[in-house]
Amino acid sequence: GNISIFWFDHGWFWFIPLADGATSVGAVCWPYYLKARKSDPTTFLHETIALCPAIAERLKDAELLGPVTATGNYSYTSERMSGEGYIMLGDAFAFIDPVFSSGVYLAMNSAFLGADTVDVCLRQPHRAARALKQFDAAIRRGLATFSWFIYRITTPVFRDLFMHPRDIFRIEQAMLSLLAGDIFRPSPVHSRLALFKGLYYFMNLLDSRRSFAAWRRRRMAIRDPQAEAATAAAR
Ligand SMILES: Cc1cc2nc3c(=O)[nH]c(=O)nc-3n(C[C@H](O)[C@H](O)[C@H](O)COP(=O)(O)OP(=O)(O)OC[C@H]3O[C@@H](n4cnc5c(N)ncnc54)[C@H](O)[C@@H]3O)c2cc1C
Structure with missing residues (x-):
């Protein structure tokens, strides 16, 4: 099956169907959210799933096959x-x-x-x-190419571009090539990815207030365990 990613307020889930019918499910969350954990990892995972209706629906009949584990960055x-x-x-x-x-x-x-x-x-x-x-x-x-996108994936502008793709100048195809790992040989993919980066910076400039607010929220979410309230208030 297809791999799915679910975004939610405190991070994102991976949902990876495996060959034997099992599915690998996990969450990558902001530090403030993980630091607020009071329950054991299994309960915490279930609580976290409940916060994201889309993945909760996909998992409503699922059975937990193994122990839930947690790790830091x-x-x-x-x-x-x-x-x-x-x-x-x-x-x-x-x-x-x-x-x-x-x-x-x-x-x-x-x-x-x-x-x-x-x-x-x-x-x-x-x-x-x-x-x-x-x-x-x-x-x-190769690592730098992937990292540029990974570090920006939680920004509002990146998310807008990603969730409403338009294949201008074949940028969407270049993104698919990136996701497929086709970035190690010389090809037009690199100039199209550069175009995407330019578009990303341009849109950040156009929407600089929202981008700045998101940057501030991100800093707080990383630095301050109490930032959840501020993050919620800012939304
Ligand atoms: C939560 C999570 C989700 C991920 N999701 C994905 C995903 O969806 N798709 C994806 O492509 N990647 C994913 N990855 C990353 C992926 O698992 C790794 O990048 C990949 O497995 C790296 O392969 P490797 O061969 O370098 O290392 P490993 O897969 O770790 O292989 C190293 C092997 O060496 C063995 N070993 C270690 N020390 C010794 C020793 N002294 N003697 C003999 N053997 C030894 C280990 O037991 C292990 O089997 C994920 C990783 C994590 C943590």
Whole structure:
């Protein structure tokens, strides 16, 4: 089945149908909301699902198959990607928010690029330094491309663009290519994504009051556990 994302007031849910009929469900929430948790993770997940009618409806007949677990912000990037006799692939090097379901693709892609790099290092040691540098740059470029979108996905302007897509200059197709992971080869996708970024900044300027208010709410939501009341009041 298709992967779904459900946005709600305190964050977003993932809903990923698996091959055996089970579905992976979880929530990524703002710190103020998670810090307010008083119940155990299972109860808290059910309470959180109840706050989002769309996913509650999808799950009304669902049965919980395993234990519910909770974890804190786990995004990271290592300082170096390779050293004497090793390279780092996939999550070993970096982990970014899974909102675009990019992790497995990024890991597999880094494995393919990494295998070619190791091949060069072993067969043509005089080219090793250059191959490792190219490998490093390609992986960081891919992560940066996804990260730009991930960091902005909760902003009102981004959400408007995402939820009401119009395929001007084939930007929508470029976004689909991004989501499919097709960003590692030279293609027109990159200029269309740059156009999307330009459009995003332009719309933020047009709607600067709302953007500034959202930026302030986001800062409060991250910094202050008491910000829930302020966030609710600002809506
Ligand atoms: C909540 C959540 C939701 C996610 N959703 C998605 C999604 O929808 N789509 C998506 O593409 N990605 C998703 N990801 C990310 C994705 O799971 C990872 O990015 C991906 O699995 C990385 O693959 P990897 O091979 O680098 O690492 P892993 O999948 O972690 O594989 C590493 C393996 O090495 C083994 N290992 C560790 N140490 C040793 C050792 N010393 N000796 C031998 N073996 C060892 C581990 O047991 C593990 O099996 C999600 C991640 C999280 C946390």
